[in-house]
Amino acid sequence: MFSSYKGLPRTAWVIFSGTIVNRLGFMVVPFLVYYLGSRGVSTSQVTYVLGCLGIGTLVGPLLSGLLADHWGRRSTMVTGLVGTAVSHGLLFAAPNLVTLALAAAVLSVCGTMVSPSANALLAESVGAERRRNAFSLVYWAVNIGSAGAGILGGFLAAHGYWLLFVIDGSSSLAFALIAARLLPAGKRSAPPATGQGGGYGVVLRDPLMRALLPLFGITLAIYSLTEAGLPLAIRDDGLSPKVLGLMATLNAVLVVILQPIATTVLAKVRPLVVYVFAAGLIALGVALTGLADDVWTYGATVAVWSLGEAAIGGIHSATIQSIAPEHARGRYQGAFQWLWGSSRFVALTVGTAVYAHAGAAVLWGFCAVAGLVAPLGVLALGPAIERRAAEAEKKEEEPEEEAVLSAE
Secondary structure, rough: OOOHHHHHHHHHHHHHHHHHHHHHHOOOOOOHHHHHHHHHOOOHHHHHHHHHHHHHHHHHHHHHHHHHHHHHHHHHHHHHHHHHHHHHHHHHHOOOOOHHHHHHHHHHOOOOOHHHHHHHHHHOOOOOOHHHHHHHHHHHHHHHHHHHHHHHHHHHHOOOOOHHHHHHHHHHHHHHHHHHHHHOOOOOOOOOOOOOOOHHHHHHHHHHHOOOOOEEHHHHHHHHHHHHHHHHHHHOOOOOHHHHHHHHHHEEEEEHHHHHHHHHHHOOOOHHHHHHHHHHHHHHHHHHHHHHOHHHHHHHHHHHHHHHHHHHOOOHHHHHHHOOOHHHHHHHHHHHHHHHHHHHHHHHHHHHHHHOOOOOOHHHHHHHHHHHHHHHHHHHHHHHHHOOOOOOOHHHHHHHHHHHHHHO
């Protein structure tokens, strides 16, 4: 069951452990609306705070990618984690709507700085042939921690929201300490000799990334509809909020159990073939939400897209890292994390608008069609992705060969 994770380097296991600790404390954002309500913030005012939270998720990954490449992977991680802890305190102590919104923006910027730098550090710690497994391991850690946080958060919130802030901030500081003490500093990448600047131009000039990111974005947006469209559908079928909680628990349990199994069983299958299969399951499961009308049928649809989520874990990030130049790994990962945040934002805004005004059938129909076509587009890019990955792997091996020759 866990054979795909055997032999991964210490760095991967440190990031895995730290991620579980950090995600176990991820409680404030899921319960933020309830906390704001307890502070007397009206429903119309809550949108300003959530809007700032969303804007921060678009800034943090891009900032992280730049810092990870030019300042260092570990330094960027620790800065983001400490900033997350501090911003939780600022959010709890904020005296009015303006400071609440500003604190929410800082929280989301700092919180989303961690993943791009951690992924860049992870990528350079493992060989190309093991990156898929390494990223799958970290994705599994996110789900393990999130499942625990969902259970603990509801219990602790009933005893006082301040507990959520204390635990969330403490878990961020704990991961910061783990990272500072146990992780290597990582590379500070310099621009190539030809000189292409130190910003995101290197990503924007890459035709493969320009083609790949929109296709990834479609699948990510459809997956994000499980946060927006699914609650609306359950509500409109007259089912209680407890059903939504049950679906979230079912998803978490299935992914935590199935992901290591899927990673092991599918280890010898080409990653992009697995991606098409998994992304198709996600699209199919989400689209089938339109046919569900009770607990059992909703549970069946959740099981379908959860299986896809378990199988796809780590493939996005591993694919991005396989085509990224060594000097720009942080920025490539930052661009991908920005895409994820943007896709989620589109799902929560455009997706809900389509559901409300064009009808649920239009939304679920889009998921069925676009969600099956986009992965095939990724598969069509397969030869170009594999060529780029082979070239990058060869460049990584050259310094090792030179070191051996010099030693002889």
